[in-house]
Amino acid sequence: MSSDEIGAESTATRRTVLRAGVAAAAAAPIAAGQDTAAADTEPAGTQTGPARVPLKVNGRLHEPELEPRVTLLDALRERIGLTGTKKGCDRGECGACTVLVDGRRIKSCLTLAVMQQGREITTVEGLAHGERLHPVQAAFIGNDALQCGFCTPGQVMSAIGCIEEGHAGSDAEIKEWMSGNLCRCSCYPNIVAAVRQAARELR
Amino acid sequence: MDDFAYTRPDRPQVAVALAARPGARFVAGGTDLLNLMKDGAEHHDHLIDINALPLSGLRKVEGRIEIGALSRMSDVAAHPAVREGLPVLSQALLAGASPQVRNMASMGGNLLQRTRCWYFRDAAMPCNKRSPGSGCPAIKGQNRRHAIVGGSEHCIAVHPSDLAVALTALGATVHTLSPRGARSIPMAGFYLSPGNTPHQETVLGQGELITRIDVPVTPLARGSRYVKLRERATFEFALVSVAALVRTQGGVVREAGLAFGGIAPRPWRPAAVEEALVGRPLDAAAIKAAGAALVRDAVPREHNAFKVALVQRALAEALGEFGGSR
Ligand SMILES: Cc1cc2nc3c(=O)[nH]c(=O)nc-3n(C[C@H](O)[C@H](O)[C@H](O)COP(=O)(O)OP(=O)(O)OC[C@H]3O[C@@H](n4cnc5c(N)ncnc54)[C@H](O)[C@@H]3O)c2cc1C
Ligand code: SF4
Ligand code: FES
Ligand code: FES
Numbered sequence: 001m002s003s004d005e006i007g008a009e010s011t012a013t014r015r016t017v018l019r020a021g022v023a024a025a026a027a028a029p030i031a032a033g034q035d036t037a038a039a040d041t042e043p044a045g046t047q048t049g050p051a052r053v054p055l056k057v058n059g060r061l062h063e064p065e066l067e068p069r070v071t072l073l074d075a076l077r078e079r080i081g082l083t084g085t086k087k088g089c090d091r092g093e094c095g096a097c098t099v100l101v102d103g104r105r106i107k108s109c110l111t112l113a114v115m116q117q118g119r120e121i122t123t124v125e126g127l128a129h130g131e132r133l134h135p136v137q138a139a140f141i142g143n144d145a146l147q148c149g150f151c152t153p154g155q156v157m158s159a160i161g162c163i164e165e166g167h168a169g170s171d172a173e174i175k176e177w178m179s180g181n182l183c184r185c186s187c188y189p190n191i192v193a194a195v196r197q198a199a200r201e202l203r
Numbered sequence: 204m205d206d207f208a209y210t211r212p213d214r215p216q217v218a219v220a221l222a223a224r225p226g227a228r229f230v231a232g233g234t235d236l237l238n239l240m241k242d243g244a245e246h247h248d249h250l251i252d253i254n255a256l257p258l259s260g261l262r263k264v265e266g267r268i269e270i271g272a273l274s275r276m277s278d279v280a281a282h283p284a285v286r287e288g289l290p291v292l293s294q295a296l297l298a299g300a301s302p303q304v305r306n307m308a309s310m311g312g313n314l315l316q317r318t319r320c321w322y323f324r325d326a327a328m329p330c331n332k333r334s335p336g337s338g339c340p341a342i343k344g345q346n347r348r349h350a351i352v353g354g355s356e357h358c359i360a361v362h363p364s365d366l367a368v369a370l371t372a373l374g375a376t377v378h379t380l381s382p383r384g385a386r387s388i389p390m391a392g393f394y395l396s397p398g399n400t401p402h403q404e405t406v407l408g409q410g411e412l413i414t415r416i417d418v419p420v421t422p423l424a425r426g427s428r429y430v431k432l433r434e435r436a437t438f439e440f441a442l443v444s445v446a447a448l449v450r451t452q453g454g455v456v457r458e459a460g461l462a463f464g465g466i467a468p469r470p471w472r473p474a475a476v477e478e479a480l481v482g483r484p485l486d487a488a489a490i491k492a493a494g495a496a497l498v499r500d501a502v503p504r505e506h507n508a509f510k511v512a513l514v515q516r517a518l519a520e521a522l523g524e525f526g527g528s529r
Binding site for chain 1: 204205206207208209210211230232233234237238241249250252254300301302303304306307436437438
């Protein structure tokens with residue numbers, strides 16, 4: 001499907017089943033002829049297989065074709081091409097995949113892209129205004145808060161959430177509330193310093 | 204992850220009708236379900252996304268707080284009525300997972316998260332909980348994280364939820380909806396012991412939806428607290444934990460609610476511990492007696508015997524806050 005076909009109607013592709021109890025029931029392991037009662041309650045919009053999924057990322061609407069099983073992280077990186085968000089563990093344990101959804105920090109490896117339709121998703125690519133860095137990005141550079149940089153996009157997104165939530169009041173508080181982000185280069189003291197400085201500037 | 208169908212209903216009745224079918228499963232935050240499916244520990248053909256259902260938010264009514272099943276851990280923990288009236292609940296939630304996970308994870312999903320037993324999560328290993336009848340490699344294998352009480356010869360996994368421990372001590376009630384109607388289940392009767400069916404963890408039926416959790420607000424709950432001991436300072440599951448509600452008068456314990464995490468296949472609230480305390484001064488002897496009652500029937504395994512001493516120390520630590528001396 002080419003990009004000029006993107007539109008309201010095109011969200012229903014061949015394999016999106018709008019009001020089709022039959023097809024959705026076929027996807028469930030139910031022998032034919034059984035359980036017609038359940039099929040009666042099948043609502044509109046059961047998705048089986050790939051379909052256009054509208055995702056608003058950094059203020060722009062994207063409509064990648066996705067199966068329901070694609071995580072938000074994989075959709076961002078592999079389908080939309082925003083590779084700033086990193087995949088470390090894919091299990092919620094490292095924080096490298098942290099993004100903001102409607103302003104709240106979450107781990108994009110633990111949610112499905114189809115679950116995030118209609119939300120405002122912000123990735124590290126959406127922070128700077130042209131050449132002007134977000135204060136948290138600038139603070140990370142200013143405080144030398146990275147070595148290899150792999151964890152950094154997640155740290156920066158998480159720090160924005162941490163400051164926004166009001167959990168950057170002391171070093172101890174920053175450590176606790178940044179604990180969802182691991183750094184294998186162990187830049188922790190400098191990360192804490194960066195968050196502290198950015199919190200002061202954003203106040 | 205194997206592929207699956209996906210539906211996002213906006214009416215609870217529709218959600219439970221869809222989820223009643225074999226192969227269907229609710230998804231709320233997705234923070235445990237996706238890991239289980241990626242690891243091959245669970246397979247589902249149809250995910251019913253419940254996030255469009257009207258099940259979020261807290262309501263203060265006379266004598267209790269009603270918490271919608273879709274309320275997020277972070278929001279419940281930060282709610283002023285919870286922080287003031289149910290500190291053990293706020294503390295248990297904040298001691299769990301990470302800020303990002305707490306922003307995603309729902310109360311209902313938290314109660315139904317599965318064990319972190321490493322054999323259960325490794326689809327290449329046998330495991331009675333994942334594949335009934337295949338055996339339990341933990342009993343003779345690596346069992347540092349496993350249960351010291353309440354297990355069976357078929358499974359010694361511990362329940363990982365901190366929230367469930369707090370709600371058990373608080374005497375909360377879980378409300379559900381299924382095609383057969385609504386019902387309410389006290390926390391004490393919500394989880395099942397493993398016995399020879401460790402794959403059955405709760406009394407919920409296929410597709411039964413948790414709609415809300417009611418927590419009594421009492422003078423006892425107001426002074427409650429949560430103690431969690433783990434292998435690193437934060438962002439880790441409990442080795443042992445204690446949810447403690449204690450009311451003393453003139454130095455004597457009048458009322459107590461004590462539940463323990465990290466030591467059993469379900470939140471553990473043995474009556475003997477509370478009986479050892481109520482009516483006695485909260486002194487070193489009473490605390491020692493309560494600890495002894497807690498571990499009387501313990502069956503430690505090769506790597507987890509340390510929990511027998513550790514959980515008694517956690518209990519002493521928790522009771523210390525109420526003026527107890529060790
Ligand atoms: C890295 C990491 C660390 C963690 N550390 C801790 C910790 O220290 N302490 C702790 O307690 N937890 C911890 N957790 C677990 C976390 O709290 C759970 O994953 C989370 O609470 C599950 O909620 P959810 O909404 O994401 O559930 P989902 O993953 O969406 O669902 C989990 C299960 O619950 C079912 N379900 C969900 N909602 C309902 C409902 N309303 N009715 C019926 N069924 C429902 C689903 O079908 C599924 O079977 C950790 C998780 C991660 C990833
Ligand atoms: S302890 Fe339970 S979950 Fe772990 S391997 Fe044994 S049966 Fe499976
Ligand atoms: S990749 Fe998501 S937390 Fe590690
Ligand atoms: S800078 Fe290398 S992982 Fe953090």
